[in-house]
Amino acid sequence: MLQLKRIVLWMFLLVIVTTSYAQQSKVNAAYTFLQNSQLDSAKVYIDAAVFHPETSNDGQAWYLRGFVYKSIYNQKEKSDRQSISRIEALNSFKKSLSVDTSSENVQENIKNIKYLATTLYNDAGASLDAVDYKIAIDNFSKFLQYYALIDNSPDNIKQKNIDFNLAIASVYTKIFEGDRKGKLEYLNLAKSSYNKVLELDPNNIGANYNMGILYYNQAVNLINQSDYDLDIVALSDIQDNSIKLFKESLPFMEKAYSLDPRRKETLLGLSGIYFSLNEFDKSNMFKLKLEEIEKQK
């Protein structure tokens, strides 16, 4: 009986050692394929290794997987702004970072995550147009998620958030301007993006000015879209709504003015808002300031 127990124990140990050796040899094979630029084979072996319980928490295996997928991204998917391999690579480096805290491993993972996260940010920028803006949003959101793993400086993230939201607001505004009646939701998206900027940086002149103009144009547009045979009662309602919008525009434009009293666009904007509110003295005051500045140039 004791003899039998010994045999079972030896058999068990043999299986463990063999399995362990098998997983390690898969990692080694993946490494060899990577060195020979046989990326598809490297991918098969490293996937098999990291999803096996024996090596699923092996930081080096995950790091190698990240490197394999990063190589696939660089060699085959660089022009694909929605590259799946890039995300696989990032997730692998992230996993490696979480299971292997040796300083050399941490540094290597950080460098790779930074490289790939930067490509996400740059691809977000390159996708900022009326067609691909959803890709831009997705890439920027992923950039934030991975970049937060390696850079804890709030100022770096804040500035990138400001830059991106200013840019995406411009895209939304352009889409709205192309079809003011049919694409009204883009006006709200633009306002929401400028609001995000102003939450991060209340003194941002561009966001204040553009927000003011968005409300101002909305008010003007409300009137200009009206038909001439609009009844006086309905005209009264439209005037009420437009006055409300002009008044909403005013604090943003006043803020932009307080930040730079010599900015011509802001003076023109304030003159326009007060004119539309039928406050002609104030409108003329800003018009005169603008004329003075133009004379000085």
Add this chain to the structure above:
Amino acid sequence: MKKILLILFLPITLFVMRAMVAPDQGEEANAKIKAIYIYNFTKYIEWPQDYKTGNFIVGVLGSNSSLLGELNKMASAKTVGTQKFEIKNIASAAEATNCHIVYILNDKSTQLADVVGKVKGKSALIVTDKEGLASKGAAINFVIVENKQKIELNKSNIERYKLKVAEQLVSMAVPVK
């Protein structure tokens, strides 16, 4: 395996201009409101039968290019019954005699008395744009009440010119000060 490509953050402005939003024209919106009012006057006020042929003439005394632009747009889009609108930028009270509506702008408001004299016995609706003129001969005067464009209406200054005004318009006007 440690080779890492160097990459820099590219400025977002490289890809998209942080464009400033261009302002629409507030002057045009103000002019549009007045044009809508003027078109409404033709619906709520009735001219005598002998004024219902030929063009419906709106004479504008004074300078305001936005307003003239809006009135001309209105003229090309609307009619008064079968009458076509004709918008005339008149230079003096003497040119007001054959107008259905004489609109005296703020910068020419001192000419109200001259216009009243010239259109005596005719059927002209005198519209002005300065506080107090509804009690000095104007039939309708544009006023600003709490940032809003409204009208004062002097009923007797309308009826004096053999024009009939609907009570609905009277009720929508603010009392003459």
